[in-house]
Amino acid sequence: MDRLTQAVRQQLGLGRLLPLGGAADGAWITEHAAVGALRRAASAALPGARLGTVRLGLADPATAVPAAVPAPPSALPAGPLRLTADFAATVDEPLPAVAGRLRAALWSAGAETLGLDLDAVDLRATALLDGPEAVGSTEAMTAPERQADAESGAEAGTESGAEAGTESGAEAGTEDDGSAARVVRAVPGVARLAPVLGGPAHAVRTRDRTDEEPGRHTQVQIAVTEGRCALDVTAAVREAVAVATADGAPGPVTVAVVVTAVDPVGRAAR
Incomplete structure (x- = not known):
C-alpha cells in the first residue's frame, strides 16, 4: 500500500473530530x-x-x-x-x-x-x-x-511511525516544539504524545500567525489515560502549553488540543 493511500485510509479511520466541552475549551477528540x-x-x-x-x-x-x-x-x-x-x-x-x-x-x-x-x-x-x-x-x-x-494502523498503541516520529520530529528541527512537548508529557492524565493528524512528526506544533492577525498558536495531539476526564486533561494541557509558549509571542497565545487515543489503564507508556 503506497504512503498516500495509507494516509488517506488512516484519516478516514479516525472519523470526525468531535468537540470536547464548549467553544471556549479549544479541545477535540x-x-x-x-x-x-x-x-x-x-x-x-x-x-x-x-x-x-x-x-x-x-x-x-x-x-x-x-x-x-x-x-x-x-x-x-x-x-x-x-x-x-x-x-x-x-x-x-x-x-x-x-x-x-x-x-x-x-x-x-x-x-x-x-x-x-x-x-x-x-x-x-x-x-x-x-x-x-x-x-x-x-x-x-x-x-x-x-x-x-x-x-x-490508527489504533492507539500500534507500532506505527506516528509514535516514533514524535521524538525524532522534536529533535530534528521540524515544526514540533520540543520544550512544549516536555511540558505536555508532565501533565497528569497525559498517557503519551500521539500524533496522527498532519503527519507523524507533529505531536506539538507551534507557529506564529499572520501580521493581519498576530499571535502564536500551538496544536497538541495526545493520548489520555482511561479513567481521567479527557476534557479536564486537555484544559490542563492548554494552560501549561500557553505558559510555555508565551515568551516572545507576537500577540495572543492560543492552544488547541486533540485527543487521538484513550489508553486503557495498564498500557505501557512509550
Whole structure:
C-alpha cells in the first residue's frame, strides 16, 4: 500500500473530530478514540450486550458555534452531540431494560469521563444473542472500527511511525516544539504524545500567525489515560502549553488540543 493511500485510509479511520466541552475549551477528540472508550465502558457495564455501529455528530448543526481558538482542519464546531448506536443483547433481560442501562453507561462515559456535550443517546436493538458464547462470537462483527484499525494502523498503541516520529520530529528541527512537548508529557492524565493528524512528526506544533492577525498558536495531539476526564486533561494541557509558549509571542497565545487515543489503564507508556 503506497504512503498516500495509507494516509488517506488512516484519516478516514479516525472519523470526525468531535468537540470536547464548549467553544471556549479549544479541545477535540477523534471519533475513533471516543467510540473505543465508549465501547469499553459499555462492555464493562453490560457484559451481556455488544455495541454495533456507533456514531457521534452534532445534534443540531444550525446551533453550533466556532471554537474560540483556531480549530484543526475538518474539526466540528462546538455544539451538543447526538450519539446513535446499534446493539445486540442476550434474552436474559428485557430489551428496554438493557437499553436503559446501556444508555446510562454511554451517557456517563461520554459526558463525565470524556467531556462530550451529549444532547441525546439513541439506541436500536438489532439482534438477540443466545448466551455469553454468542456475545463473544459477535464481538468482531459489532466493532466495525477495528477493521479501519487493522488497515490504517490508527489504533492507539500500534507500532506505527506516528509514535516514533514524535521524538525524532522534536529533535530534528521540524515544526514540533520540543520544550512544549516536555511540558505536555508532565501533565497528569497525559498517557503519551500521539500524533496522527498532519503527519507523524507533529505531536506539538507551534507557529506564529499572520501580521493581519498576530499571535502564536500551538496544536497538541495526545493520548489520555482511561479513567481521567479527557476534557479536564486537555484544559490542563492548554494552560501549561500557553505558559510555555508565551515568551516572545507576537500577540495572543492560543492552544488547541486533540485527543487521538484513550489508553486503557495498564498500557505501557512509550
